[in-house]
Amino acid sequence: MKLGILTSGGDCAGLNAVIRAIGLYVYDNIPGAEIVGIPDGYGGLIEGECFPMKRGDFGDSLLREGGTVLGTSRQPYKTIAAPDGNGSRLSRMCANYRKMGLDCLFTLGGAGTHKTAALLCSEGCNVIGLPKTIDNDIYGTDVTFGFQTAVEVVTECIDRIRTTVGSHGRIMLVEVMGNKAGWLALHSGIAAGADMILLPEIPFSLDAVCDFVAERRKSDSPSAIIVVAEGAVLDTEAPFKKSERAFVRTERGERTVTARLAETIAERTGAETRSTVLGYVQRGGTPCAYDRLLSSRLGGYAAFLAKEKRFGVTAAVAGNRITFNALTEIAGRYKTVDPAGSIVRFAKSVGVSFGIK
Numbered sequence: 001m002k003l004g005i006l007t008s009g010g011d012c013a014g015l016n017a018v019i020r021a022i023g024l025y026v027y028d029n030i031p032g033a034e035i036v037g038i039p040d041g042y043g044g045l046i047e048g049e050c051f052p053m054k055r056g057d058f059g060d061s062l063l064r065e066g067g068t069v070l071g072t073s074r075q076p077y078k079t080i081a082a083p084d085g086n087g088s089r090l091s092r093m094c095a096n097y098r099k100m101g102l103d104c105l106f107t108l109g110g111a112g113t114h115k116t117a118a119l120l121c122s123e124g125c126n127v128i129g130l131p132k133t134i135d136n137d138i139y140g141t142d143v144t145f146g147f148q149t150a151v152e153v154v155t156e157c158i159d160r161i162r163t164t165v166g167s168h169g170r171i172m173l174v175e176v177m178g179n180k181a182g183w184l185a186l187h188s189g190i191a192a193g194a195d196m197i198l199l200p201e202i203p204f205s206l207d208a209v210c211d212f213v214a215e216r217r218k219s220d221s222p223s224a225i226i227v228v229a230e231g232a233v234l235d236t237e238a239p240f241k242k243s244e245r246a247f248v249r250t251e252r253g254e255r256t257v258t259a260r261l262a263e264t265i266a267e268r269t270g271a272e273t274r275s276t277v278l279g280y281v282q283r284g285g286t287p288c289a290y291d292r293l294l295s296s297r298l299g300g301y302a303a304f305l306a307k308e309k310r311f312g313v314t315a316a317v318a319g320n321r322i323t324f325n326a327l328t329e330i331a332g333r334y335k336t337v338d339p340a341g342s343i344v345r346f347a348k349s350v351g352v353s354f355g356i357k
């Protein structure tokens with residue numbers, strides 16, 4: 001059996017731990033098996049690049065190393081099958097899958113990667129997906145690897161920011177990743193004791209945000225920390241496409257509401273307001289122990305599915321069980337925060353504002 005591994009989309013902690021578990025399981029449980037690494041995500045498959053990976057290549061250092069030893073890239077799903085003068089990227093991936101003589105391809109990636117994986121399956125390739133992203137927005141799994149490490153990183157960052165906020169009596173907006181789903185903002189905001197959390201799933205009211213800040217300034221703790229998911233949106237602009245939203249100031253190259261919101265809060269309340277965009281630190285560094293364990297279990301299970309020739313699926317977590325979903329079931333679907341769900345209700349019950357009246 002010849003198996004290929006690729007990592008696609010944004011990197012995160014835990015990718016290498018998944019790779020290690022796949023390698024160890026395959027070499028210790030599938031006699032005569034051979035593994036190749038495919039560099040730079042689907043980009044490597046499009047170019048037909050691969051290299052052999054022996055058992056010794058799956059050492060323990062992969063448990064600790066962040067990022068991906070295979071490299072990654074983004075190959076936007078919406079144009080993957082578009083003719084480009086040399087067939088399409090999809091047709092070249094399928095041809096190279098066959099040229100490499102693969103019996104199975106493991107794709108470690110987010111929602112977009114899974115959509116392309118489902119397409120490869122429909123073209124006859126044997127694919128097994130693994131749910132990767134710091135956003136935790138993949139449908140069909142309770143949690144994705146990389147998410148918990150990002151929650152730890154963001155929580156620590158907010159803890160550090162709290163000292164300057166308290167010293168200056170300021171309002172600090174902390175922008176975290178999460179375009180379609182606000183899981184990272186929600187979990188880290190609660191863990192770090194944020195006063196307000198703005199999510200893509202709960203469009204916020206400018207009046208409610210400013211009234212909240214104004215009230216805080218009258219209280220004996222005038223400072224506040226507002227965690228903003230990068231996909232958060234004004235209630236008056238939620239119906240429009242991102243490119244049509246005036247509140248996002250594009251002339252200065254901002255893509256999110258954070259900078260404009262900080263200025264508006266300062267103008268309307270007189271509060272000293274600052275913003276911090278955590279950016280790519282959220283994806284870096286060594287995986288936490290939880291993600292090392294989760295990644296190892298998911299990788300080992302995916303390799304077991306390959307041994308059983310169970311293709312066209314993606315590994316998943318349900319409760320404390322590792323299981324799988326059909327790729328066609330989950331491709332293109334997102335798991336978003338339920339505004340009426342228990343974790344939001346809990347946060348509200350202990351005074352966290354979500355920027356609404």
Ligand code: F6P
Nearest residue numbers: 010011074133134135177178179
């Ligand atoms: O991987 C998910 C993610 O980190 C999003 O949260 C973020 O908006 C995006 O990737 C950033 O993409 P890129 O790495 O291409 O800038």
